[in-house]
Amino acid sequence: MTVATWTPDTAPLQGLGLMRLSDDGWGDDDRDPARLVRAAVDAGVSVLDTAEMYGNEEVVGRALRGCRQDVTLCSKFGVYWGPSGRMDDWSVRADPATVRSAIDGSLLRLGVDHLD
Template sequence: MTAAIWTDGVPVQGLGLMRLTDDGWGDSDRDPATLVQVALDEGVTLLDTAEMYGNEDIVGRALGSHRDQITLCSKFGVYRGDSGRHDDWYVRADPATVRTAVDGSLGRLGVDHLDLYYLHHRSEETPIEETVEAMAELKQAGKIRALGLSNVTLEDIRRAHAVHPIAAVQEQWSLTQRGVEDYLPTLAELGIALVAHSPMGHGVLNQNADGELAHELSRIASELGVGAGQVALAWVHQCARQTQGTVIPLPGTSSVSHLRANVAASRIELGDVDIRRLTAAV
């Protein structure tokens, strides 16, 4: 799996692009093309978007001439309802949707293949075996290089992997969202990478943590001369290095300065006592 996707080795960290918008062009800190260039300069080569985010065309323009240097990932299957409300969405994961969705993503991104293509959310209607069979057909056709799953159960993962090898599972892992830790033994057993999105709790751990956790983040950040969010991200990196499998933290940002801070966080070394106190503070 690793050799098939990351020919130069597993990336230490990825870049989530959910919030990338057209408003950033020309802004020195939020210009999409600059963001991609700086990501590459900093060694961040895994870029992640989704059909649902509505920005694949922006990502495509931002890639410019760098396509061959990037592990490009997108997702399909989650669609907004007519109301426009944040909580109004539904899942389509039938084979016909798989085939049409990938062509739409490729067209908007302006590329001929995706390196990693995820089912964005499990379906209650379509058996995951049918979805994965259709995704495997995309791989045979050269439209994708590897299959991924997101927002799924352990049973889903095993059933899907029995149909076709799954390269990566994307789930949240942060100080305040620990459920995916139950997945780690199975992912390691099956040789599936965990792509750990929102390692700073969708930004909450930057400055809005509560109680004992906020105290510990602030204390360690002050001692190290870094931000609280960097400490939270460093916690995920350090815990990931202690697992038997492959874990790639995926902090998201549309800011060049935040990107650089996130990369710096991957190099922070927390002491064992700090790790235990952060873990206990939750």
């Protein structure tokens, strides 16, 4: 696992949270997630942040094709919805096996070999 070490001189200046990035409208110029991500990176965004619970890591991975090397990529884990699906029915898991499984799943869904 690679861990980013930042100093005040090397810390990313701007990030983009991708919670609402979805596959709706893929290919539609006004709603194309890849265009949104690439426009953000072209404008200087250097941190992209997603999470397994957002359900969009595959979309983020496709959007990153061609610009992965230009960003610090983050993904969160540990929040799991309960069977009811209600907003108040969730739990947090962060035991070592869950951490490994979540990271492996994120890498696979994102189509990358590491998270920053």
